[in-house]
Structure formats: structure tokens, C-alpha cells
Amino acid sequence: MHELAVMENILEIAVDFAKKNGAKEIKQINLSIGVFSGIIPKYASQFFKMIAKDTIAKNVKLEFESLPARFICYECSSETEYENISVEPLTCSSCGSEKLRLISGREFRIQSLEIV
């Protein structure tokens, strides 16, 4: 739903960074996105195309790398990753405990740009 506002941020950051580095065109933007982020890549790409049409990013390809949710176990301190948290119960993959604490899965970062 808020893809448009988010894509505007990405476009601004990417174009600014690319121009400072003497780019003529941005070919690809590599993004990493936590599973908890509400962004849907398909819609995000469509919005991006719309807002980038008069910029050096008009032919860009957005590449999304999905980051899993990571939990740490209170009992044995080991980490467990889940691609989807709606499977219940969520348990520690080492000891089976349900006492877990979320440590990541909420991030949304621009990792890199591919420019010419």
C-alpha cells in the first residue's frame, strides 16, 4: 500500500548516489527486504517504473533479496530462521523451546547499485 512513498525514497537515494559517482545510467538496484516488511516486489517495481521514467533510472531492474525472520532462543541461545512466521508453533530448531525472541526480519535496505 505504501510502496509509492517507499519507492520515491529509493529513487531519490539511488539517483543522488549514482550522480555523485558519475553514472550515466542506473541498470540495477539491489535491495534486501525482511519478511516482515509489507512491501510486495511486483507492485513496488511497477510504481518504480512510473516515477523513474524521466530519470537516469528509467530502465532499472529492481532485484529483491528476501531476508528471513531470525529468532534467538532464551533456553539455549541458538538462532533459528523462519521464511514465514505464520506456521505455528514457532520453535527453536536446536532444542524445541517456544521461548524465542525476534532479532531481525524488519529491515529494508538498498545494498548496491549497478551503473554505467
Next chain:
Amino acid sequence: MNEVRILEIKKSVYEDNDREADKLRERLHREKVFLLNLMSSPGSGKTSVILRTIEHLGSQLKMGVMEADIDSAVDAETVALTGTKAIQLHTGGMCHLDAGMTESGIDALETTDLDFVILENVGNLVCPAEFDTGASKNVMILSIPEGDDKPLKYPLMFSKVDAIIVNKIDVLPYFNFDIDALRKRVTKLNPDVSIFEVSAKTGEGFEKWADWLKKEIHLWKN
């Protein structure tokens, strides 16, 4: 053909908004104004919870309310009837408020003589979770008819809030809502969160919520 170069950025997409939000938070801290960002689905009872909160704290603290809505002034008018300073923020079709819009609201409300401002965010559990408004504390309302499975569907929101108000507990007998299951799901995402069970209709549970809020406001101002 020019060669493709790779530039490493490694920057959060939300970095600019996060920076603005931190600046607003620092300003509010200096001015000793506590800002509560209240989020929920449409129809969970945000405005009714605000009215009950005014009932409990309105005589002790100078309050203001900012009602964010895509386009209407109904909520601000309802709140203003209680004598509380209230303004309506129109987001112009946007599904959330960012720190810049919140700061414009703070300026329009003229908050320097206030102790405490409630920001009623746009009704949805997805977008407002991504954008830091600059609030002192973030709180969400989940109402009984929405179901106890919502932390599974909107984990970002449940993982980011400082407190959850479970509203409409007066209708609990009519729904298959398991409060223990909710607590268990939420604790995994957010172990330090406070949970308050209330009914804005009957007033049940509001003392505990008001006490928590009063304590947080006191800590913010001192």
C-alpha cells in the same frame, strides 16, 4: 559499451525519515511535550479510546489530539466537543504519516503549552508501522472482533509498539478470541510490550492504561 560498475550503498530505505523522526523526538523532549502515536485497523475504536483517555487524564494534564485521516474532519470534531485542543491532518490519500507530516501537525496544533499529544494515525496495520513519526511512544489497539491471529499477519506492527490496547473486551463471550494465545504470539515478537485489556464502551480497564501513560509522560518530562 561502458562497463557496469557496482556501488555499495548499504543504507536503510527509511533513513531520511528516521533522521527527521529523531530530530522531532529531540525537539519534543526539549519542549517537554509527550507524543503518543496511536495505530490500529479502521473500526478498532481509536477515537473512543482517545475519549476515555481524555476522561481519565484531561483534568490532570494539558492534552491535544491530532487526527490523521485520508479526508474528513469527523474525528477531530468529536474530540473537540470534549474541550480538548484538536486538529485534523489530511494525508492527501497517503496511507500513513511520516515524520515531516507529524512535525507540521505539531506546529499547527501549537503544542508548547501542552503536556501530552495523541496522534491518531491512519487506520491500517501495515504502512504506519514502517514510518517513524517521531513519537515518544508507539501504541496500537487491537479489538476483539479482529481476532487473536493478527500478530501472525502484521508482525511488523506488533514487533514495533511499546504497548497494545486490547479493546472491546465486553464482547469477548461472543468471539473465539484467545487472549493467552495473543500474549504468547506477541511476546515472541516483542517481549517487553505492555498489554492492556479494556472496553471503551464500559470504561473497564482504563485505570491501568491511564497509569501506564501517566508514568511514561512523567518519565519523558523529567
